[in-house]
Amino acid sequence: MTVNEILKSLTLKEKIRLLNGVGGWYTFDAAGKLPKIMMTDGPHGLRKQGAGQVDINDSIPSTCFPTASCVANSWDLDLIKEMAGEIADQALQEEVGIVLGCGMNIKRSPMCGRNFEYFSEDPLLAGSLATAYVDAMQKKNVGTSIKHFACNNQETRRQSSDSIVDERALREIYLRPFEIAVRNAQPSTIMASYNKINGKYTCQNKKIIKDILRDEWGFKGALISDWGAAVDFPTCIKAGLNLAMPDSGGYQPGQLEKAFKRGEITEEEINRACEKVIEVVLRFANNQKIKADYNKAHLTAKKIAENSAVLLKNDGALPLKPQKIIILGQMAEDMRIQGGGSSHINATPGPNVIECLKHKGFEIEYEPAYPADDKVESTSDQERKALAEKAVALAKKAAEENTPVLLFCGLTNRTEGEGFDRHDMALPAEQLKVINKIFTVKAKVIAVTFGGSPFALPFYDDLNAILHMALAGEACGEACAALLTGEVNPSGKLSESFPFSEKDLPSRATWGKEESAIEYRESIFTGYRYYDTFKVPVRFDFGFGLSYTSFEYSKLKVSASDFDAADANEALGNVGGKSGYGDTANATNKLTVTFTLKNTGKLAGSEVVQLYVKNPQCDYLRANKELRAFTKVFLQAGEEKEVTLELDAKAFILFDVESGKYIAPSGTYEIQIAASLSDVKLSEKITVKGMDYKANDKERLPSYFEAVDGEMFNHKDFASLYKEPLPDDSAPVPGTFTIYNSLAEGAAISKVCKKQLDKIVNGIIEDNKKMGRNENDPAVKIAVCGMTENPIESIILLTACKFKPKFARALVHLVNRRFLAACRELIFGR
Template identity: 45%
Template sequence: MKDKIKSIISQMTLEEKVSLCSGKDFWHLKGIERLGIPKIMVTDGPHGLRKQSGEADHLGLNQSVRATCFPTAATTASGWDRENLFDMGKAIGEECVQEQVSVVLGPGTNIKRSPLCGRNFEYFSEDPFLAGEMSAAWINGVQSQGIGTSLKHFAANNQEKARLVSNSVVDERALREIYLTAFEIAVKQAQPWTLMCSYNRINNVYSCENQWLLNDVLRGEWGFQGLVMTDWGAMNERTKALEAGLELEMPSSGGYNDKKIVEAVREGKMKEAVLDRAVTRILTVILKAQEVKKKNYDKDQHHNLAQKIGAESIVLLKNDGMLPLNKDVSYAVIGAFAEKPRYQGAGSSKINPHRVEGALEALRNMGIKCEYAQGYELCSDEIRQEIIDEATECAAKADGAVIFAGLPDSYESEGFDRSHLDMPKNHNALIEAVAKVNPNVTVVLQCGSPVLMPWKDDVKGIVLSYLGGEAAGSASAKVLTGEVNPSGRLAETFPMSLEDTPCYNNFAKEAKDVEYRESILVGYRYYDWADIPVLYPFGYGLSYTDFSYEGMQVEWDDDSGTGSVKVTVSNKGKRAGSEVVQLYIGKECSSVMRAPKELKGFQKVFLNPQETKTVKLMLDKRSFSYYDIEEHGWTIEDGNYQLYVAASSRDMRLKADLKVKGKVIMRSPEYKVTDVVKNGRFSCSREQFKMLFEGEFPITPQMDKISLNSTVQEVLEKEAGRKSFQEMVDRFNKKFDGEDDLNIMMRAMLKDMPLRGLAMFGEAAMGDIEKKIKDMN
């Protein structure tokens, strides 16, 4: 292939080379007919294929072809099952083959820094090791079918607020250990065909033009072989991005940025070899895509796979003896989500499924005697007493009640972040009212991220199904009835309150600078370090059976930097089930700021009643390493480490100490709990945060003039801005005046959108916007 690509490039004009470096339209890469280079299609799809059948618009306002809607990443990560992720990716790859889509845009691998991030349903975990392992498995599954993937959003994109212009201010150690590690694992284990840059800046440099990130780290250290593309509309300075290692701009600037590249080469400001390097990488993807022949997939098989993965990812949070359900008694099934489930997130990942199964119908088909009551309205959080009264009357006559509740699309979506952790007030009111008339209540939660549970002590069962895909209803029914023994484990912490989260004071504020003051103390790392109680800990989940752990054995060789932990796991109960064996490593006496323990291995194991198996978890140098900011590399601190085999981050079953050879470390910059945790809340000042940085603190410089990166809100605050852009903004708003989730998302995004973003949505050509800016200034 290398010789063929070299031959093609030798025949190309400068303009033809440049033309390949941006999209033909929203979903296609350009081809060159005279050289036999075809256009290829890319499309959204972290949890299914979203190929638009009509005119493309990126956001899904136009209908997409029918495809299998698999459970979202928040759900599948709770399964802790690499094989399921591979199988899901393989199935999505098969659907891409049928629809002649060459690259599917996913997986979303960003860390859940805060449970408020509106797009958390599309991401795997707060833990980089788990997120990386899940991502790699999914990518390998898709690419086993000859279909490419696009690992996204690279990097430090952890909120929706102002995501096109925000500046993630993050110290080097946190960036490496928390925000880049998942991407590193995915690149090294799976080599995705493409990688998608995030919109935001990292320490004041846009991701898509970040030489250090794209060339030094991604390609130089990790050995990435594919091409790098922008997120849609993320391009800032085109020639700078090309030199930094970003090949493909999506969708297109209408020739505006292509012209800049041509001028830069002709004027000697950029070497043509830089362009040839980019074209080589783009052609590699295009030619690889042509090797796949169209074939049809089995829709029923994929639906059944979605059901299997959904059921095996459900987390049983509480069970005081009510579950599994009993076919000999009667139940009230309550809540509109039982009939019309919320099974996927809102935004650009929204799938048009073949069919959707609700839990009410599934329970009845499985022989559960039940009556139904609506309980609340789907499109409102208003408490309507007459609907709640109907539900309580239904519940009072039944032996038990199963309530389906959670978060509607309007509460969590791409484009905006949540402002609180509460469920709709009518959902909470319903649960509280039903619990007063029936002592046997189970709540099934359909949501993409953590919620508060003020009624937790008033119910006997809590089942977290997250967003379970098109078979969410039948998957839930299988777990509720015991046909499937729940084996999901939380891939994120459920906090007691929003104020308990470490980034509470530094998340999604109005300022463009987002200071990651909590540094490496994200998720369970922080809660354990500060000894903060949680609602449910990372890694937690119950089963209908009991498991025991025995015989922990640790092997380690300092010279090779390899080893393993073996443990014997037994099913002591009467039901077959799967346990997730988790390995955490900590260092009690360290000269480096550390969490008490970090996840370094896991394995899901299926056991029949009374069966015993040995689980082997592998160790390597990174199992014990931290990122040394003095050496700018990974370092093992010399000394004793504690290894824990656990059922969750707060349920340590076995412990072993291990002496590991390494570097003797002098005390490094760090936080002390007593200095940064006040009254149980993380409260770190900017001055304390600055200790973790070398050199100038990388915040946004003050700008008096309007630029392409000025937001719509900033521009409209000026009289000249209103005269120049108000009509354009009003026209944009008129396009999105509906009340469905996509229109709400777009209106929320508008005020934080940079002026260059208006060009992507067709409101004006980039040149016209630049002229208006020049006239204003």
């Protein structure tokens, strides 16, 4: 049957029910009138929960690939396609129709606890990787759901915070990666985020959903809510949402029925929402079940990990030959391979690095040095002291015998994860304390580091080498050993800058605050756009990474010294391919850049080549330079290749707020071929004929060019840049509290609400203690944050009405000090 035929066969009640999920993961089958499909979490592996599996860490076994933050360091679109294809195979085996991924939010701050699920601080890199992921998975007819659309850039109050973003930053930075993926891969679904954008929840935001996503970009798929994000459901459907997840226990269908009876929503609007759901269901419901090859998938995970690890420092200490070595650090034994939360994969990890190195002929002495992450709080001071003393003694022995020390350290599940953010860039205190003691004995130390985000390295100068594994998936140990010994030449490069500390972050004034309104005052100056433009030193540049070999760049040729970029807005659809923006097949005007790359070392290796465009000097907001193309080139020792990258008008664009279009300002630009942001190898200037951009005076703001009273990007200047009146997100007071506020906001003004919230939180903690978890476990933190920070109506949705609507409404009345109304609600349900 066609979509229209199925739609005509449904009653109004069935149409309304179709717009809400069934259980945690399924679509509605309308009593057999249409198939149903299952969706599961899965950015870096399949997290399918079987019958009876309700715990976030409890799911069927599947391959754990490197996380997005890790695979992005490969800059390899072919590799991410391989990963997506393997995940698709496992989805087909498990009869899963849609895999909820990939995560692709911009990394506004390295302290976001969920950054391990995201690709980059740069929209081109993030969008290109997401395009590859979506394209590969959907070619196997498994659906995707790119997320979290949009501006979900912190975990603190992620369910109710308001991302207040000026139009240029919204378009050029935060929406741009989604635009790249939509225009070039047409994901079957997109997941709308919890947060507000400029005063409106995303699921209700007509400008974001209809005007931009559908009308402007041409998105053809279904928009689904993040779990519990579709508050005020009728408004969401009118704005363009198609499916609210999960099953609300009848609450949302009931809301929609009442809205229809009141004339607030039409059957035409309901039909429009249903059509996209039916299209997706018909597309993925009848996939043929296959048998996935898990051994092959493991080898793919290993290859990705090997190609994504970043060599951050090396004074000749690496690679290692089989010999006696000292290994310190509990993370060598229990390697951290993924992050905590809804993307947690139930994997079967391969051997750890100690086992792998022993297998390669190394003689190893090992001490854990610090307690395991899940035992930090239960480890006594005396036990910690003993662990440290043994480690320092072994390091001293290594110094005396001139034996290399491998020091394993990094961020842990206690310090980063879904549902919470970091507040500084320091490594865990239990690690730092013993690390500082180890360096007092002056041993030769090679650090192997882990984490989903950048962290401070105050002991950088004391290290002889640093190999950053990030979160490398189930084959982490095998990949790490291969890299340390030179069986594989490191080729990863950082997909985000590594600042020295949290004090250097452009978003530091407003990021991660407990209040609702989060002003993105830094505007377009995220990540390297800030550090490079304002000359702020960083520990490691965007795009930085070393190799065991060396590369020579020469013979740069740019096809024209003058370039017509008048078609900038029309060129938006030409994105993707191996060089990011380099896929310009449909462009009316192209610029071809060629150069020669030679491997001048003694080992085969890969080089990530980056093309930056340096913008003309101007008196309005614009980054010094921006990534505009990239590719990864493999060369045997002594081999050379001619590398070609193509650009079109998009390489010179900014978003013109006045016209509502992307334009390329006229001027003299510089094409830079680089090994990293600051390591420019070749360059050539060109003259671009585009638009004579007349920046609005509101872009000429003092604190956007130099610090005013020691502060960059202040509130006053941001308010001027924003143009419109800033959204009113003041904290509720008695009389203004609604079901769309959170229990935490209610607790701040009502003792009754605070008592209720404390009871709920304590219940969550006690229930988890019975399962052996403390309150620092990511699963516990997610549950607590969900109940604390979600709008109250979202709690009703997530619990399928177990958190009873009449109780919720009564609680709202109590916070507003309407005691009789609360009593009537509890007694009569009014």
